[in-house]
Amino acid sequence: MLDIDISVKVYAQAMPETTTSVTSVPSDVQSGTSFPYLATGVLSLVLALTVAAESLPAAIMPQMAATLGADNLQIGLLLSAWAVTVILASIPLARLTRRIDRRLVVSGSLAVFALGSLGTALAPTYEIALVTRVVTAAAHGLLWSVVIVYATAILDSRHLGRGLAIVTGGVTVALALGLPAGAAIALVGDWCFAFLGVGVLVGILSFVVARFLPRVASEASVPAQSEPDAEPAKGDASRAPVAALLAAALVFAFGHFTLFAYITPYLTDAAHFDAGWTGPLLALFGAAGFVGILVSGLTVDRWPSIALPVTFASMAVATVALAVAPAVPALVVAGVFVWGVAMGAMSPLVQTAVMRTASPQLRATASAALVVSFNSGIAAGSWVGGVVESTAGTPANAALTAVASTASVVLVLLAQKLASRARA
16 A cells, blocks of 8 residues: 655655755745644644634534524525635635735734634624625635645754644644533523634634734745746656545535434434533544554654554544434444544545655645645535435434545545556
8 A cells, every 4th residue: 555655755856855845945844844833833823713713603503503593504505605615715715815925814814713703602683694604714714725835844854753643633723622612601501602712812812813823925935946836847756646636525424414414303302412521522533533643743753654544444433423323422433533533644644645745846836735625525515405404314424424534535545546657
């Protein structure tokens, strides 16, 4: 089986070790040999809070629906609208801000995100909540278009796998702490406080990023030969394997959100858990995600060709259990746990695979395209999941998730085969 973890040495002659596809890093950052724990930790917290806000309606769906006079499908559409906005806005906004210090782009997008979250908390109607979610999603799209490549810019190539695992581990933190906390807040108080908390914390992080994180030069200052917007060579051999990885990410995200967007009704209506168990089960899902982060950290550099397809396959097995045995509490709990492990490992494994598989000339495009792929899957999965939930019930959502996860395994194996040919 092909090792998709293409060594940085393959491209050593194509670009200096500290050059990235999107930015140039100032000498004070380049010369440092220590691991940037502060910067990666802050960026991890950034992703934790923003991803928590993205998925928050899934955890507080009944409460939001009751307050805003909407049904579950409409609340699910808040996730789809978010994803569609990210798809449409990410690349244009990234191009509009390409001449600005990457650190300030991250900080500015967080400031808008904070305002949008506060707007959602105060929205008196569903329509206004939808508008605020669209604004927040646009900021999120810009953030995700630059944050991974910004992180890559401040990381030494030797630390790339570990650094991206820490940064993208924030996604798992969101699942472990953000969604259960949101569900708990909605049960004991008002769901609005969940969005208020996100708005305040993200606003604080906006200041921290601008004040304390290292500067990364705007793209306008990058020499022409390393300009990120330079068109990759038409014969770039990494295009095909990257495209297969992007397709795998899209299908995996589609499968995940087909069920996850409707996890609350699955647990209460199909599995017949009491509503009070929703928070603890989401917490279990998130805690399993931490296990997934540890797994990815141990395997991302050692066994990259095995780790990614096994991760996707484990999600298929878990969701089969959720589909066929919703009346068996032990299998439901086990399925939620294994699913959580797979989701925790997925993000760092996929992000690192794409960054290492893409040639230097293709990395900027690949990074933005990965954002689009994930969010295309989120949008489609949230919408299709709503249709399936309303017509066939949530066990059918789980079955569709299992099929999509299996398809993503096939696509990852295809990517590995294509990468093998590209390096031959």
